[in-house]
Amino acid sequence: MSGPTEILKRGGQRASEDFNRSKLHASIQAACLSVRSPEGEASTIADNVCDAVAAWLHAKPEVTSHDLRRKATATLESFHPEAAYLYKHHRLVI
Amino acid sequence: MISSLAIIAFAALIHASFQLSVSMLTLLSGHAIGAKTAHARLLRLTTSFLCGVAVMTLFVVSFTSFLFQQLFGAATPPLAWAVTCGLLFGLGVAVWAFYYRRQEGTSLWLPRSIARYLADRAKATKQSAEAFGLGLSSVTGELIFILAPVTVASLVLIRMEPLWQLAGVALYTVISLLSLLVVHALIGGGHKLSRIQKWRETNKRFLQFAAGGGLLVLGFYVYVDQVIAATAFAHGGF
Secondary structure, rough: OOOEEEOOOOOOOOOEEEEOOHHHHHHHHHHHHOOOOHHHHHHHHHHHHHHHHHHHHHOEEEEEHHHHHHHHHHHHHHHHHHHHHHHHHHHHHH | OHHHHHHHHHHHHHHHOHHHHHHHHHHHHHHHHOOOOOOHHHHHHHHHHHHHHHHHHHHHHHHHHHHHHEEEEEEEHHHHHHHHHHHHHHHHHHHHHHOOOOOOOOOEEOHHHHHHHHHHHHHOOOOOHHHHHHHHHHHHHOHHHHHHHHHHHHHOOOOOOOHHHHHHHHOOOOOOOOOHHHHHHHHHHHHHHHHHHHHHHHHHHHHHHHHHHHHHHHHHHHHHHHHHHHHHHHOOOO
């Protein structure tokens, strides 16, 4: 694969963008912090999830943001189930 | 007097079982904790949100009471009670039918564009004043459902003495805030948001049943107490 993976946004209503590792890292870290994980642990878990997602994206020219989220949730589930629950459901609270 | 206060308290309990404000408080807290906000600041935000909800509830109950007092004086006609009963029955069935969406999580009946807007506002809220405004708007957002208990409470309030009216409005506001106060205390006590949200999701059907059932029970009671009894009395039945 030559360039970064393109992320297609929900419903195609917003412009697509290149995969941004730091954005994913920040969201995973925030989910871990929301369930009162210590900062260091949250950062380590976010690193591990980002590594797994980056490996999964390898050789994929484009994926939807929904698929990216699903993969990140599944990976986070193995590290921190409670954070994964919040990460998965945060759009379904209201 | 006791029965009037009991009706107000019951209407406020039904109000407390509606979940938009609780959802928004949960989201607000989640984003604040996730953004490494200090605990004292988190408490300031959630307290401001609570104050916003309390003030708007107070305004809504006071406004509807004033409106009804201007319209009916102290003697509410049975027709107004009958219309209120219709509202209670209709909203009770509506709560049972579509208060929660049929999907995972605790998604409410709100159009998705509005839900996304509220979620984005909760995420963007950093100042106490913004949290206060969010509290105000969360009550406004759920007006369509809280209209029924507020209407009953207001119709009862206008029959009371002025001092008791103040007590009634305060009682309604405090009881309607109970669910928010519990969530606020849990967050302040350091409980995990995932547990709070899981509890809400696990029990959402019960909360939906309780809210809808409460509206129907209140409607039935008011219908018997204010419409049938008043009509029978007018015809010399009692």
